[in-house]
Amino acid sequence: MAQSDPAVKVLDVCRVAPMPHTPNSTAQTTLPLTFFDVLWLRFSPNQRLFFYEFPYPETTLIDTILPKLKHSLSATLQHYLPLAGNLTWPPDSGKPIIQYNEGDTVSLTVAKSEANFYHLSGSIFREAEKFYHLLPSLPASKTTVPVLALQVNLFPDAGLSIGYAAHHVVFDGKSISMFMQSWASICRHGDGSTLTSELTPFFDRTVINDPSDIEKAYLDGWLAHNGPNNRSLEIWDVKAPPDTMLGTFQLTQANIESIKKWVEAKWLEKHIEKPAFHPSTFAITSAYTWVCLIKTRRLTTKKVQLVISIDCRARLEPPIPSTYFGNCITGRIIDADTNKLMEDYGVAQAAREIGEAVRGLDDGVLNGAEELISKLLSIQDGGFLSIAGSPRLENYNTDFGWGRPKKVELVSIAKSGAFSLSDSKDGNGGIEIGVVLKKHETEAFASLFASGLEYHQVRGKLRD
Numbered sequence: 001m002a003q004s005d006p007a008v009k010v011l012d013v014c015r016v017a018p019m020p021h022t023p024n025s026t027a028q029t030t031l032p033l034t035f036f037d038v039l040w041l042r043f044s045p046n047q048r049l050f051f052y053e054f055p056y057p058e059t060t061l062i063d064t065i066l067p068k069l070k071h072s073l074s075a076t077l078q079h080y081l082p083l084a085g086n087l088t089w090p091p092d093s094g095k096p097i098i099q100y101n102e103g104d105t106v107s108l109t110v111a112k113s114e115a116n117f118y119h120l121s122g123s124i125f126r127e128a129e130k131f132y133h134l135l136p137s138l139p140a141s142k143t144t145v146p147v148l149a150l151q152v153n154l155f156p157d158a159g160l161s162i163g164y165a166a167h168h169v170v171f172d173g174k175s176i177s178m179f180m181q182s183w184a185s186i187c188r189h190g191d192g193s194t195l196t197s198e199l200t201p202f203f204d205r206t207v208i209n210d211p212s213d214i215e216k217a218y219l220d221g222w223l224a225h226n227g228p229n230n231r232s233l234e235i236w237d238v239k240a241p242p243d244t245m246l247g248t249f250q251l252t253q254a255n256i257e258s259i260k261k262w263v264e265a266k267w268l269e270k271h272i273e274k275p276a277f278h279p280s281t282f283a284i285t286s287a288y289t290w291v292c293l294i295k296t297r298r299l300t301t302k303k304v305q306l307v308i309s310i311d312c313r314a315r316l317e318p319p320i321p322s323t324y325f326g327n328c329i330t331g332r333i334i335d336a337d338t339n340k341l342m343e344d345y346g347v348a349q350a351a352r353e354i355g356e357a358v359r360g361l362d363d364g365v366l367n368g369a370e371e372l373i374s375k376l377l378s379i380q381d382g383g384f385l386s387i388a389g390s391p392r393l394e395n396y397n398t399d400f401g402w403g404r405p406k407k408v409e410l411v412s413i414a415k416s417g418a419f420s421l422s423d424s425k426d427g428n429g430g431i432e433i434g435v436v437l438k439k440h441e442t443e444a445f446a447s448l449f450a451s452g453l454e455y456h457q458v459r460g461k462l463r464d
């Protein structure tokens, strides 16, 4: 957090401990990493901001809202003890572990911001650096790293934001969303600390099988990276260029339907038969955004790559509980011919590439997983893009008792360059897309995105 930024004043840095189960309990929890976690060892943390419109004066925010947030956080951590702990790599251990000891806490920064709440929580392109001071960071260290940090920013008479930095070695999108929704639920109900079964984390790591020793491939990859035998836990300090802008775009259900119809018609034209996979909302939305980004950036590389994340919980053999806490995602790297995606047929081609990759998961979600680390570590900039977030995380359901967020922003895409997908604020099945561009690219993207929708809408109607 940029404490020198005049737009934010730090009021307090609190340490919130998990509420004790019983008055004299002593708790120690060790959580080993699985291969799914090890994959993310040195990746920079995910940082998300939730904006709540809340036109109360500063005194109400400080006297009423903050104590409620702190109390409910402490009650929630009781169910999520490892989140108050640290990532460490004991000398006698072959891999890092998450270690919670009695007395460990989560850092919660409280700040007051004089920035324009409505601008920050809007959708038009905004400078990424305006968000950084609203978010906590995880302190750099080679030997021990906290797994989570939180920050609440008060915008008197306008609202507040809640932001987190979550170590990717501990959380995937599903786990951090579950934690935030658990905190929100306990805060909303105010009268206890119980969680529904959908929000109760399942910590048993023995459900993750690794017969082909993917863990060794990932550990070897990290140990050799800037190695040899590099056991550092230091997180990559990735910086976004100063002219980085964040923008949010929407695809309504009607937009997605018309693109889907057009894509299916194009497939029939070119391939005679419909392909044997489903043009899902994910495939259509990702294809549309990918092509708009490639055209905006005028990529000249022969090939482009798109990395998609796959939640493996329901896809493992046997499936594991949907509430499993930790990482349970793998990736697929989709390679495509840049010229083909630039053509009139580009979105249909991109949807086909994505749809085929998703269909291929039926042959084994972990096929080729052991090569993922070497592929990810060898990726060069250029034609590479990835997708973060998912509408299935239902971030807009994170209601602390003041209604749905006005805006949810995955700010860490400014560093990774990914585009993000989310459910939409009004909950009507549309998709929110977060994109990162340089300032001079923003107009071209906005114009391509809007004109493409008009085109697909007209074509879709003509085919009805």
Ligand SMILES: CC(C)(COP(=O)(O)OP(=O)(O)OC[C@H]1O[C@@H](n2cnc3c(N)ncnc32)[C@H](O)[C@@H]1OP(=O)(O)O)[C@@H](O)C(=O)NCCC(=O)NCCSC(=O)CC(=O)O
Residues within 6 Å of the ligand: 046, 172, 173, 174, 176, 278, 279, 280, 281, 282, 283, 308, 309, 310, 311, 312, 329, 358, 387, 388, 389, 390, 392, 393
């Ligand atoms: C691999 C996938 C992206 C592929 O998605 P697809 O929708 O194309 O394919 P699919 O087989 O899952 O679903 C096909 C159809 O089944 C239905 N369907 C199946 N499961 C569903 C579910 N749980 N919720 C809603 N719909 C579902 C839908 O109707 C969909 O069609 P239709 O759409 O037409 O109705 C997805 O399965 C997946 O794993 N998503 C989660 C990815 C994730 O967790 N990302 C976060 C990474 S962590 C991260 O980035 C950090 C962070 O966010 O903090």
